[in-house]
Amino acid sequence: MKYHDxxxxxxxxxxxxxxxxxxxxxxxxRFVALDKQHAHIKDELTDAFARLLRTSAYTLGxxxxxxxxxxxxxxxxxxxxxxxxxxxxxxxxxxxxxIGPGDEVIVPAHTFIASALGAVHxxxxxxxxxxxxxxxxxxxxxARAAITPRTAAIVAVHLYGQMCDMDAIxxxxxxxGLFVLEDAAQAHGxxxxxxxxxxxxxxxxxxxxxSKNLGALGDGGAVCTDDEMLAARLxxxxxxxxxTKGEHxxxxxxxxxxxxxxxxxxxxxPHVDAWNDARRTSAERYRELLSTEVTLLEERxxxxxxYHLMPARFENRDAVAAELRTxxxxxxxxxxxxxxGHPALEGIATVxxxxxxxxxxxxxxxxxxMHPDLTVDDVDYVADAVIEAVxxxxxxxxx
Ligand SMILES: Cc1ncc(COP(=O)(O)O)c(C=O)c1O
Numbered sequence: 531m532k533y534h535d536x537x538x539x540x541x542x543x544x545x546x547x548x549x550x551x552x553x554x555x556x557x558x559x560r561f562v563a564l565d566k567q568h569a570h571i572k573d574e575l576t577d578a579f580a581r582l583l584r585t586s587a588y589t590l591g592x593x594x595x596x597x598x599x600x601x602x603x604x605x606x607x608x609x610x611x612x613x614x615x616x617x618x619x620x621x622x623x624x625x626x627x628x629i630g631p632g633d634e635v636i637v638p639a640h641t642f643i644a645s646a647l648g649a650v651h652x653x654x655x656x657x658x659x660x661x662x663x664x665x666x667x668x669x670x671x672x673a674r675a676a677i678t679p680r681t682a683a684i685v686a687v688h689l690y691g692q693m694c695d696m697d698a699i700x701x702x703x704x705x706x707g708l709f710v711l712e713d714a715a716q717a718h719g720x721x722x723x724x725x726x727x728x729x730x731x732x733x734x735x736x737x738x739x740x741s742k743n744l745g746a747l748g749d750g751g752a753v754c755t756d757d758e759m760l761a762a763r764l765x766x767x768x769x770x771x772x773x774t775k776g777e778h779x780x781x782x783x784x785x786x787x788x789x790x791x792x793x794x795x796x797x798x799x800p801h802v803d804a805w806n807d808a809r810r811t812s813a814e815r816y817r818e819l820l821s822t823e824v825t826l827l828e829e830r831x832x833x834x835x836x837y838h839l840m841p842a843r844f845e846n847r848d849a850v851a852a853e854l855r856t857x858x859x860x861x862x863x864x865x866x867x868x869x870x871g872h873p874a875l876e877g878i879a880t881v882x883x884x885x886x887x888x889x890x891x892x893x894x895x896x897x898x899x900m901h902p903d904l905t906v907d908d909v910d911y912v913a914d915a916v917i918e919a920v921x922x923x924x925x926x927x928x929x
Contacts, residue, residue, distance in 0.1 A: 616737025620648025
């Protein structure tokens, strides 16, 4: 039995919805489905693995070099340096730019904790500032207000797959000579005014965590930049401070991208644009069905989103998530608490001014299923269930 066979019809607020009999099915719509994505390219992935077994290019070497060159081209950046994770990318690039103890780094108060950990690992102080209430992205005016004589960098996080207002951020950063780091961990292939994520700031940090729009089969990351000196320093820092083999010219780390992950990423890279298009198609369908009922992410015309996630906002987020779970729909929260609420950052990060928009996102955000293999039926089913969940949880709240 397909799960669609087990729909029952129910009238909610004058609309007929197709509601799943959850007992008939386990997880009807999964949050991500990497097994499906990998099934399409199984032979190519297997070939890449077999190639690695032949060449033994496990650590740096040809696969990493080729991937770096292909990803730099894709991002329209001069250089790409492969590293072990997105967190390593953020930390190493700030170090490579000479940012460290005594410096402040402005970070949005609504993001994944790694956006701030880069600064912490570099020895700098993250300064959290508020985000735009409609997009959840760094508010350039809040960033401007957070500047002190110690400010050295701004981390522009392209959260959910939508790029920040990079012109407005440049207006804040350039007159003061601040380093602009794009956290593009969720934005592979995203555009701002026609330019790719990772090519607009001084550098862009990417994560290849498996569920990302471009994901490895394990951990991985990269930094893109047009700055040749910065790229050269990053290559040393990721590889134990070595300039050439055995010549350790500075204090470094073992944060290299694995040859195997590079080989697998090379298989996936040519598919990213099509996968992003599929995500956008599902997002449009969600919007069509939900935008009058639910607060969705505002998408700006100059920065078409690649929908790493499909965030929605609900006043009673936890009740809606529980309702959806009973219908076999997986959801996620991205992110709660706001960054100032993490015990790990207590006494380390400071907060600039008030952060009401970040607090609201943390209280209300719920991510709906989103991945390139989502079908129209899946989206329709989730959207119907969301409408019903909003209605039933609201009436339960009133009772
Ligand atoms: C916005 C953001 N920044 C940084 C990272 C860190 O990447 P990684 O998990 O590869 O260290 C992530 C990954 O989840 C992320 O979503």
